[in-house]
Amino acid sequence: xxxxxxxxxxxxxxxxxxxxxxxxxxxxxxxxxxxxxxxxxxxxxxxxxxxxxxxxxxxxxxxxxxxxxxxxxxxxxxxxxxxxxxxxxxxxxxxxxxxxxxxxxxxxxxxxxxxxxxxxxxxxxxxxxxxxxxxxxxxxxxxxxxxxxxxxxxxxxxxxxxxxxxxxxxxxxxxxxxxxxxxxxxxxxxxxxxxxxxxxxxxxxxxxxxxxxxxxxxxxxxxxxxxxxxxxxxxxxxxxxxxxxxxxxxxxxxxxxxxxxxxxxxxxxx
Amino acid sequence: xxxxxxxxxxxxxxxxxxxxxxxxxxxxxxxxxxxxxxxxxxxxxxxxxxxxxxxxxxxxxxxxxxxxxxxxxxxxxxxxxxxxxxxxxxxxxxxxxxxxxxxxxxxxxxxxxxxxxxxxxxxxxxxxxxxxxxxxxxxxxxxxxxxxxxxxxxxxxxxxxxxxxxxxxxxxxxxxxxxxxxxxxxxxxxxxxxxxxxxxxxxxxxxxxxxxxxxxxxxxxxxxxxxxxxxxxxxxxxxxxxxxxxxxxxxxxxxxxxxxxxxx
Numbered sequence: 001x002x003x004x005x006x007x008x009x010x011x012x013x014x015x016x017x018x019x020x021x022x023x024x025x026x027x028x029x030x031x032x033x034x035x036x037x038x039x040x041x042x043x044x045x046x047x048x049x050x051x052x053x054x055x056x057x058x059x060x061x062x063x064x065x066x067x068x069x070x071x072x073x074x075x076x077x078x079x080x081x082x083x084x085x086x087x088x089x090x091x092x093x094x095x096x097x098x099x100x101x102x103x104x105x106x107x108x109x110x111x112x113x114x115x116x117x118x119x120x121x122x123x124x125x126x127x128x129x130x131x132x133x134x135x136x137x138x139x140x141x142x143x144x145x146x147x148x149x150x151x152x153x154x155x156x157x158x159x160x161x162x163x164x165x166x167x168x169x170x171x172x173x174x175x176x177x178x179x180x181x182x183x184x185x186x187x188x189x190x191x192x193x194x195x196x197x198x199x200x201x202x203x204x205x206x207x208x209x210x211x212x213x214x215x216x217x218x219x220x221x222x223x224x225x226x227x228x229x230x231x232x233x234x235x236x237x238x239x240x241x242x243x244x245x246x247x248x249x250x251x252x253x254x255x256x257x258x259x260x261x262x263x264x265x266x267x268x269x270x
Numbered sequence: 271x272x273x274x275x276x277x278x279x280x281x282x283x284x285x286x287x288x289x290x291x292x293x294x295x296x297x298x299x300x301x302x303x304x305x306x307x308x309x310x311x312x313x314x315x316x317x318x319x320x321x322x323x324x325x326x327x328x329x330x331x332x333x334x335x336x337x338x339x340x341x342x343x344x345x346x347x348x349x350x351x352x353x354x355x356x357x358x359x360x361x362x363x364x365x366x367x368x369x370x371x372x373x374x375x376x377x378x379x380x381x382x383x384x385x386x387x388x389x390x391x392x393x394x395x396x397x398x399x400x401x402x403x404x405x406x407x408x409x410x411x412x413x414x415x416x417x418x419x420x421x422x423x424x425x426x427x428x429x430x431x432x433x434x435x436x437x438x439x440x441x442x443x444x445x446x447x448x449x450x451x452x453x454x455x456x457x458x459x460x461x462x463x464x465x466x467x468x469x470x471x472x473x474x475x476x477x478x479x480x481x482x483x484x485x486x487x488x489x490x491x492x493x494x495x496x497x498x499x500x501x502x503x504x505x506x507x508x509x510x511x512x513x514x515x516x517x518x519x520x521x522x523x524x525x526x527x528x529x530x531x532x533x534x
Binding site: 031032034035036038039040041044045048051052055080081083084085087088091123124127128129130131132135136137139140141142144145146148149150215216218219222223226229232233236244248251252255256259 | 298299301302303305306307308309312313316317319320323324343344346347348350351354386387390391392393394395398399401402403404405407408409412478481482485486492495499507511514515518519522
């Protein structure tokens, strides 16, 4: 039998593209190797396996008595507080985000540098560490959930306004032109064309941000800004693994339920 | 003369559901203001303190800059290693939960359930747990970032696998190829660019996350953040934050440009 039939025809070779691919691969490998240097992998505690096992068994043998005891320090009320922090924080940030979004959106009727500056400002807000912001607010309003709300409210602006501005950029000009053609003023354009077309995207993005905020709110407590994070870090420090287990279960359940609800609403919107 | 009814806009039909949403929203607002005890007036009363910190941060202490560099590099190393380990795990796992590769619904269902649970845990929480397990240091951070990256990449990647063109898979099945051959020659060529793009995206998130992980003892520049904040040395904190912002924005820019180039 003719053996040439069994072989695939050779692929066409693009020498330049191949060279670039190899270069990228080499650089990546070099970065990874560099990353491995200087990190002390030997510093792991000898009891690591034991503690991991304890936490794992804590998840399966949770401290049920902590779930609700009416003291206001129990799991349910802490989770409820976390949810409220996320809700209020998202609400505040949605309001602050709107003007920022119109500033950063790149539309026809604007100089390019205006929107570019807006985008840079948003990038800086996004990169400002949330925890530092929380600590600054703790200085201003004292430790507690209020600091968490404010930190979330300001930090989320960076991401939310970016999503909003992308929604604005994706708007079509047709409806605006139509309203202007029949003699509508700028306010009419915003009222009857921009806002109605923008609303679904705004709500959907805000809901998405709420999902993220719930996760953020559950860690703000690590620095004393209210919510479930504080009892968790205390339980970790005092090695109450059963309590760690029940708190983790609570956080997971809360996030899953919120994700599910907001996913359903968003599906209906689009 | 113009017909009067033409100058009016047509009335919108009143929807009861919208009213319910509005009530839920307002109720939620009042409840959460009550529960969290947030009163904007308090903020304005103490605003001078807040702005005071801000002013101090805005005058960074540049002599502190050289001290920050080693830990900054450690932060980036942590992000790189976390991304690599996490994406490698996600790569294998995605192949196991894509329904067009593994046909057994029970296997994919159970594995997906585990994935969804891992995805819910926030990054800093993972950091706190791993610090408790392996002790203070960058290893805890790398582990936390790996698990977090896994959660981010696996979801995006398995969805990409499930939306590929089934043609090549059928063609290879028809000529008698085994599972491994199908994966190598029909699936991977279609999704590899997505995988790299998602890993880069995870890397961007990891760089951000790794800068604060040190605050809870999981290695990296966050350690100095905690130290300077504890002694109220805001000028030094300002230096650190500026460095973090510059690095994060730079890496974001490079990474998003390369993702754009990839997807072209």
